[in-house]
Each structure stands twice: as C-alpha cells, then as structure tokens.
Amino acid sequence: MLSTRGRKYADLNLAAGYMKKRGPLYNKLEHPDGLVSLTTAENFLMQERALNFVKTECLPKLELSTLTYHDGPFGSRRLRHAMANFINARFAPFVPVTNDEITFVSGVTALNEILSLCTTEENEGFLLGMPIYGSFAPDLQTKSNCRLVYTSFEDQDQFSVQAVDHYERALQDAEREGIKVRALVLTNPHNPLGQCYPQETLEAILRFCGKYNIHLISDEIYALSVYCTGPSRPGFTSILSIDIRNIVDSHLVHVLYGLSKDFAAAGLRLGCLISKSAQLTQAVRSLARFHCASPLTDAIATTVLEDEDFCTEFLQESQRVLGDHRAIAAEALDDANIPYARNSNAGFFLWIDLSACLQDPSWQAEEDLKMRLYDHGVEMSTGQAYHDRMPGSFRFIFSVDRDTLVEGLARIVSFFKTHSNNVNVLGL
Numbered sequence: 001m002l003s004t005r006g007r008k009y010a011d012l013n014l015a016a017g018y019m020k021k022r023g024p025l026y027n028k029l030e031h032p033d034g035l036v037s038l039t040t041a042e043n044f045l046m047q048e049r050a051l052n053f054v055k056t057e058c059l060p061k062l063e064l065s066t067l068t069y070h071d072g073p074f075g076s077r078r079l080r081h082a083m084a085n086f087i088n089a090r091f092a093p094f095v096p097v098t099n100d101e102i103t104f105v106s107g108v109t110a111l112n113e114i115l116s117l118c119t120t121e122e123n124e125g126f127l128l129g130m131p132i133y134g135s136f137a138p139d140l141q142t143k144s145n146c147r148l149v150y151t152s153f154e155d156q157d158q159f160s161v162q163a164v165d166h167y168e169r170a171l172q173d174a175e176r177e178g179i180k181v182r183a184l185v186l187t188n189p190h191n192p193l194g195q196c197y198p199q200e201t202l203e204a205i206l207r208f209c210g211k212y213n214i215h216l217i218s219d220e221i222y223a224l225s226v227y228c229t230g231p232s233r234p235g236f237t238s239i240l241s242i243d244i245r246n247i248v249d250s251h252l253v254h255v256l257y258g259l260s261k262d263f264a265a266a267g268l269r270l271g272c273l274i275s276k277s278a279q280l281t282q283a284v285r286s287l288a289r290f291h292c293a294s295p296l297t298d299a300i301a302t303t304v305l306e307d308e309d310f311c312t313e314f315l316q317e318s319q320r321v322l323g324d325h326r327a328i329a330a331e332a333l334d335d336a337n338i339p340y341a342r343n344s345n346a347g348f349f350l351w352i353d354l355s356a357c358l359q360d361p362s363w364q365a366e367e368d369l370k371m372r373l374y375d376h377g378v379e380m381s382t383g384q385a386y387h388d389r390m391p392g393s394f395r396f397i398f399s400v401d402r403d404t405l406v407e408g409l410a411r412i413v414s415f416f417k418t419h420s421n422n423v424n425v426l427g428l
C-alpha cells in the first residue's frame with residue numbers, strides 16, 4: 001500500500017522512457033539499419049576527450065577524503081572555489097562571485113526541484129516561454145505541485161525586448177485566475193531554440209522581475225557551447241554580467257550551471273546554484289542533503305575546473321566541432337528546403353519545422369508524425385514535449401558522431417521528400 005504521494009509518483013512513471021525496448025542503435029558497420037536516436041541533448045563529440053582527462057588527470061589525484069562524507073553535501077570548499085574562479089573568468093560577472101554564493105547538488109535537474117520547493121506554495125508558480133526545455137515540467141512540479149504558466153509570444157520574437165509584454169500579460173492573466181507567479185525561468189542559451197538572449201532583452205526581463213518582485217532563475221547550462229556569433233546571433237551574456245543595482249533586488253536573481261553540457265559530462269551528475277540570497281542558499285543547502293553529488297564527482301570536477309588550460313582547450317575544441325556539425329546539418333536541411341530556427345548559434349540542436357509532413361495541424365498528428373519518423377529510423381523529441389505553440393517542430397540533435405549525423409539527416413530528408421505537402425505553417 002502506498003501513500004497518496006507514492007501512488008502519484010508511481011502513476012507519473014518518470015522512468016518509463018528509459019525502459020522502452022528498442023532495436024539496436026545505428027552503427028555504420030554493425031547496425032547500418034539501426035535506429036538513429038536524436039533525443040538526448042548531450043555533447044557526444046567531446047565525451048572521449050572528457051573521459052580521457054578523467055582517466056589520466058583526475059583519477060590519479062583522488063585522495064582518501066573522496067571516500068568520506070567530505071565537506072558536507074553541497075560541494076566541497078575547494079570545488080566551490082574552483083567554480084567561483086571559473087565563473088569569474090568566463091561569465092564576466094558584474095560583481096565577482098564568491099564560493100559562499102555557490103551550492104552544488106547532483107545536477108541542475110535536482111536544483112530545479114529544490115528551487116520550486118523553496119520559492120512556491122501550491123497554487124503559486126513559474127512563468128516560462130514557449131517553447132522551452134520540456135523537463136522543467138516534471139522537475140519543477142513533481143514534488144512541489146506548483147503551477148507552470150507558459151507564455152505564448154504569438155508572432156513576436158521571444159528574444160526581443162517586446163517579448164516582455166507577453167510575459168507581463170501571461171503573469172496578469174495567471175494572477176486573475178488565482179495563480180501567483182513567483183519566478184520567471186529562462187534557459188540562456190535557449191533549449192530548444194539554440195539562441196542566446198541579447199543583453200537588452202535580459203535587462204528588460206530583469207526590470208519586469210523587479211517590477212513584480214519575482215525571482216529570475218537563469219539556467220545557463222549551455223553557456224560555453226556557443227559555436228558562432230554575428231549581428232543576428234549575439235554571443236552569450238550571463239545574467240550575472242548585468243549591473244542590476246537599479247533594476248531588481250540582487251537576492252531575486254539566480255543562475256544555474258553544471259558540467260553536463262559544456263563539459264560533455266552528464267554522467268558526473270553535478271550542477272550548481274549561484275545566488276546572492278543567503279536565505280535561499282541556506283534553504284538549498286538543507287535540501288542538498290538529499291541530492292548530494294558524490295565526493296568522487298566533486299573531486300573530478302575540481303581537477304577539471306582548476307586546470308584552466310584544459311578548460312580553454314576543451315571548450316574551444318567543443319565549440320569548433322559543434323560549429324562543424326551544425327554546418328553539416330544546416331546544409332542538408334537547406335538543400336532539402338526543410339525550415340529550421342536559423343538564428344541558433346549555441347547548444348547541440350536545431351529546431352526544425354516538419355509541419356509540412358503533418359496530416360492535419362493537431363498535436364495528435366504531431367505524435368503520429370513522430371511515430372512515422374521512428375518507423376523510418378529516426379527518433380526525435382516533438383514540439384509538444386517543449387510546450388510549443390503549434391504542432392510540427394522537432395528538436396534535431398547534431399552533436400552525435402559524424403556517421404550518425406549524416407545518416408540521420410539522410411533519413412529525415414528522404415522522409416520529408418516523400419511526405420511533405422510543401423505547406424509549412426510555422427514560418428521558421
């Protein structure tokens with residue numbers, strides 16, 4: 001017999017996706033007909049390099065303390081110090097970050113859960129844009145039961161200053177319905193659109209948060225996976241780099257970062273909160289007891305972050321190979337006239353528009369299209385999973401090995417050629 005809570009968690013079955021039986025995955029030599037799976041956002045291109053560093057540089061430096069409870073569950077002092085130096089060197093914070101403002105747990109996923117518990121009551125919630133990282137929904141809501149208020153930007157560019165008017169309308173509509181908004185959540189660079197927010201938009205968002213006295217949670221987990229910049233593609237601006245003194249209370253502005261993306265090391269399970277709120281930091285450190293990153297992971301990450309030359313070389317190499325793979329993907333999509341979010345310059349994905357292959361403009365048709373693509377040998381996440389406004393978009397991951405990338409593109413292009421009715425309704 002389970003409690004009501006226990007039954008709710010069982011019914012949610014969040015592990016189901018990991019237990020699905022699938023045939024072999026594509027491998028040019030061993031399984032040329034295998035499934036091309038493009039669902040998880042990982043930097044597969046850099047994993048070997050990362051593993052090699054772990055084996056040769058990190059493991060030999062392990063000390064006895066890594067088998068103890070160490071400095072406690074919220075990150076060793078040395079790791080927090082190394083991360084503070086890393087952030088100060090690479091995120092250009094307006095006020096330098098100190099190790100007291102940094103709290104580690106076992107991933108940004110855990111932090112999202114903790115932050116929802118610490119900032120909302122039931123029937124209070126978070127403001128998010130559309131589309132946005134789909135796992136915010138389970139991560140923020142499962143334990144806290146908070147409400148998520150998704151903002152539609154209609155035809156407005158969500159990276160523009162004017163997008164803030166839409167956030168304001170969504171907040172006011174929610175409050176009229178009795179949902180108090182406590183925080184706005186951003187992913188910058190954006191998942192799934194792969195774009196960085198311009199500084200003036202971030203300033204407008206901060207002013208909005210100041211006006212309504214709500215938290216801004218900026219998930220910057222892809223911060224250093226920006227592979228090109230240009231006039232329509234600004235580089236990464238951390239929320240930490242903005243002078244917020246006359247805009248918003250600094251206790252309301254929080255950054256999430258981790259090693260899963262930029263360091264191709266999701267398996268380390270490490271993420272941190274950077275916050276000037278001593279009270280929030282204290283609350284998160286209490287709950288860190290239940291989400292403690294292993295001291296082994298802590299020690300590995302410390303060696304990585306303390307080696308500035310390695311970090312620079314690794315991140316440069318990563319940006320170069322991501323750029324190469326993005327170019328291969330863009331060329332194939334352009335040749336086949338498949339629309340995609342063109343301004344993307346960060347992350348591991350392109351947001352592609354396959355609405356021309358929908359049998360009708362419904363979410364069910366999008367789900368059917370996902371299954372038709374699966375039967376054609378390609379697995380991708382749908383627009384609905386990212387709370388998109390209209391059906392038909394898919395997240396194409398290009399950070400896979402080159403053979404898989406080329407094969408995945410070939411399958412999508414051949415599918416599109418046969419099944420597209422040449423009417424793309426999303427206007428990407």
Ligand SMILES: Cc1ncc(COP(=O)(O)O)c(C=O)c1O
Nearest residue numbers: 107108109133187191258260271
């Ligand atoms: C925007 C964003 N935040 C957080 C995560 C998960 O981070 P972690 O591996 O640190 O739990 C992901 C992973 O896809 C992500 O895309």
